[in-house]
Amino acid sequence: MEVIQKASEWKEMVDPALESKAGEFHLMGYEKATGEDIWKCLVQKVWKRDPDMRLYEVVSDIFHLSTNIYLSYLTVNAYKDDDLMASIAALTGEDAREN
Structure with missing residues (x-):
């Protein structure tokens, strides 16, 4: 018997x-x-929603996730980070409030 359910399940x-x-x-x-x-990377970058999937499809997607997709996910989330300017300031040694 094949079980199909939402990826999140x-x-x-x-x-x-x-x-x-x-x-x-x-x-x-x-x-x-x-x-x-x-x-979270799989949900946002690979599946984009919560599709109906079989267990083997979910596991396959996990093991086939490339570092390129993962790094892209991390980069996009870094830009979405509310504290991005503070992070940049910490790296450059500048005061974030000066800008």
């Missing part, structure tokens, strides 16, 4: 795969990658 079941993918990213030098970040 599979999250708890695929946590080991998410942690495995985070471990893979750690080995590639992305040490701050987490299973939760990878899940």
Whole structure:
């Protein structure tokens, strides 16, 4: 019997795969990658909504997630960060309130 449900409903079941993918990213030098970040990346960049999926499709998408897509997700979220100007100021040593 094939079970099809919303991608979000599979999250708890695929946590080991998410942690495995985070471990893979750690080995590639992305040490701050987490299973939760990878899940959010899939939801926002790969699935775009909450599609009906089979378990093997969700797991396949997790293991096929490329670092390019993940880094794109992180970059876009950094730009959305409310504290972006403060982050830039901290990096450059400037006072964010001067601008």
